[in-house]
Amino acid sequence: MSVLLVAEVLAGQLNKDSTAKALTAAAQLGAVDVLCASGGCGAAADELAALQGVNKVLCADDASYEYAMAEPMAALILSVADQYEHIVFPATTSGKNIAPRVAALLDVMVISEVMAINGPAEFVRPIYAGNAIQTVTTADAKKVMTIRTASFDSAAEGGSAAVESMAVVACDAPVAWVSNEVQESDRPELTSSDIIVSGGRGVGSEENFALIEALADKLGAAVGASRAAVDAGFAPNDWQVGQTGKIVAPQLYVAVGISGAIQHLAGMKDSKVIVAINKDEDAPIFQVADYGLVADLFDAVPEMTAAL
């Protein structure tokens, strides 16, 4: 039996990044049909059809799926569930909202945030905020799961799957979308940004933090800080990354003038790529950095900003 991947399509827009990553995971389980449901989602369906590894795209184009509310989405998925052994979602807030509902309606357990697939019924997932990694097997006939997108690469372009349209399932939805509030700030939010530039005590003063911010703005990045920088008044409280600050896992984390205390690492060690700029070549941050630059930040940071 094959795999159903529920694409994240909100207001007709495909969240291609997370869906394509979840597709890579789903493809390890068998042939993948992708469900594309939203209002005006024809273009999204075509985009999905062009991803490698898609068997076919099921397109349910209806206003009731516009914002992927859990009730109508679950009803729709259930209408085809008997054809699939695995039902897979990207572990986005939308996917995590729907998947457990589908699982409960099928009377199976959901498996959240899968980071590796060992076989058709064996999965690896983080627990305790990533401080432990659990391997579980399931006895349920159907496996409903969400995929931790940071653990998988995106499926490549170049597919040419067929798009089939799918019948809408009537659902008396008790929840109605009203509006979205998009963040007003010029900078991306710390916890959701793809790139973060963080400054530590080495930055030296509140004024000098402008160097960090300039680099961040060039990179379209959010700005973070160590506790020492926050305590010294260089940066506001809500920029703090770490054990008692925010936990982040961007694609790229640039730590500038940060020594790399374990309490700081606790907040950023799951970043995909870590860059450290520090003048002390023995700073512990270099033990976790993918790329380390031993340099005075007052030379390196402006140079980097200028070079971008």
Place this chain on the structure above:
Amino acid sequence: MAEEIERDVMEFDVLIVGGGPSGLSAAIRLMQLAQESEQEISVCLVEKGSEIGAHILSGAILEPTALNELIPDWKEKGAPLNTPVGAEKIMFLSETGAVSTPQMFMPPAMHNHGNYIISLGNFCRWLGEQAEALGVDVYPGFTAAKTLYNADGSVKGIQTGDMGIQRDGTPGPQYEPGMELHAKYTFFAEGCRGHLGKALKAHFDLEKDVQPQTYGIGIKELWEIDPAQHQPGLVVHTAGWPLKPDTYGGSFLYHLEDNQVAVGFVVGLDYKNPYLSPFEEFQRFKTHPKIRATFEGGRRISYGARALNEGGLQCLPKLTFPGGVLTGCDAGTLNMPKIKGTHTAMKSGMLAAEAAFEALQENAESPAAELTAFTEKFNNSWVYDELSAARNVRPSFKWGLWVGTLLTGIDQVLLRGKAPWTLQHGHSDHETLVHKDKAAPITYPRPDGKITFDKLSSVFLSGTNHEEDQPIHLTLKDASVPVATNLALYDGPEQRFCPAGVYEYVEDESKQDGSQRLQINAQNCVHCKTCDIKDPTQNIVWVTPEGGGGPNYPNM
């Protein structure tokens, strides 16, 4: 801060500050006596840790004397005494070698046959359950922030700490004022260097007839080791390296159950060199050729530190004052040659309980103001005899390790503690540091991340935390003293004696002239109280942070 606010009040017969072995034993004993005579008594115990046991750090070898008296059927009741002491070793370390002392030359006080290796934290958790089952109101997560007095000058009770005060001292949105707990008797059982106990000693001049208390800092780690290296019940003590002979201290290494080993290092806080770092001495100790193998391939699972009293009998303050008593290590009942204070702390709590119960029996409404009967009971108890026999051991080490060992041999092995003399300690610990220009800087090796570690990754394992937005609980009497005196004369010794990296001298950004300022990372504090003791200027005053803050020790 709004001083005028109306605070809620609760009344009890007996209020106990501190859920260590002393406070819990007192609470249990009170309830037992009440039940035996079919009386009602209200007993409340407050504990600053997030739960009973969370702030408890000890060795620990338990001598079960007091426990046998308090709860004779402790075995049936499931007390966590799981590992009887087996083989014992004492080693004098040199940099590369070790000499073991044959058991027969060990002072009798150091024999541990019949004792148990325990986690004192777990033992306290169990005592806490016993106390609650007997009807004690046990409140972890609440600090006794302030002693309250009656108009006649007697102690009325305590005020619990305010919650939700912001860094700048103003009440925040979650502000919850502390309340007043009143009692006929308040027992202060805060352990070593209790912050209310310290103020009470000054207030009632309780130490006027005794010598200044002396202290040590004990730093401890819990390891899970290679089963091949594990020998349940094994007890090892060392003296000597890496400490210089002029510094009092040594290590302990106890093999518990489940392949766990408790390893710790105690340094007398009368050390002289401001460059000495007890933390680094401990780390270095673990690399000794005779010690290292125990930890190879193992995993460190917890870390913490706590000061301990070393003064003994000649430093024991007056135990009572109108409305209250000091018990356990808040008074200073630790037996130094045994490095054991649990059984004596328990017994002193039990004796205070008996005295209080008798006084309440005599007059429930307005019992005698001062529990002088406690002092009598104490002086007639085995605790007193023990402390008396032990009184000369620690002071003899002020002449260094070798003289101390010799005198201890004479005093303990030949005379069995019955010497006709009593040695003096000399100075308070904060007076012993020499100026930096008279001291040799010490270079410690870098941590290897396997057997030795840096402070911050160690503090991480203590589970300590404090809500960030609260006033700093390491208060300074005078904010200019750290740089002007501690740094100028002693090269900032608080950076080294604090085992949690709370104190850092960093460049003062606001001055732009390369001058330094003291950065206090209060969040890191593990409540060991060393700074309050050793600060040469006595400028640092430890006060209680928000309740529940501080370490979260598992089984320490």
Place this chain on the structure above:
Amino acid sequence: MKILVPVKRVIDYSVKARVKSDQSGVELNNVKMSINPFDEIAIEEAIRLKEAGTASEVIAVSIGIEKTQETLRTALAMGADRAILINATDSVDVDIEPLAVAKLLAKVTAEEAPGMVILGKQAIDNDMNATGQMLSALLGWSQVTYASKIEVDGDTLNVTREVDDGLQNITAKMPAVVTADLRLNEPRYVKLPNIMKAKKKPLEMKTPEDYGIDVSPRLAVQSVVEPPARAAGIKVESVTELLDKLKTEAEVLS
């Protein structure tokens, strides 16, 4: 309207989870356990609704070992009126799965007939993020997850949800199952007299059998290990080399 608030006993958030050396799980003996922080937020919200006159009674319910009574006492001390403990296991190491929990909660809901269930969005131990969604499915009630603001308006609930790219406003018909996100509120400090009072508030003990629910797990844990340590990468010599590597090797910059 009654509000039902399910709460879970978990390792305290300030305690670092330590994996057992036999890989069977995380050490839970002698570690500080607390109420799941998101559930604490849920309790707070329910109590605020009661204080505002919207709710009439707050019932805390938990599924777990007998000691979970302590967790429920915390909820009672915060202001819940009564509590139910479904004693589903004797071992701290057994984690009752969200599906079984949701089934039990559905039964309790049927018995107690609350107008709303508020619970945390996820438990910080198993990080499943599922119980609320599952309960809503089983009850057929409005599913409202990741709420950062709720407002009861007759039989409608106005909700702000935290979603990946910001906030989303929705309306939901009552009755509803609401899962609390971090910013819904800041829970109060528990007052000492309230802890005392909480000891006297009713706490009913139940078992899964009382509800006819099988709580045996669907997932079998094969192993629990520490996350692999991050390996040190390379040192670069210059900013130019750094940017080059980030573009061509790591492919995180374009």
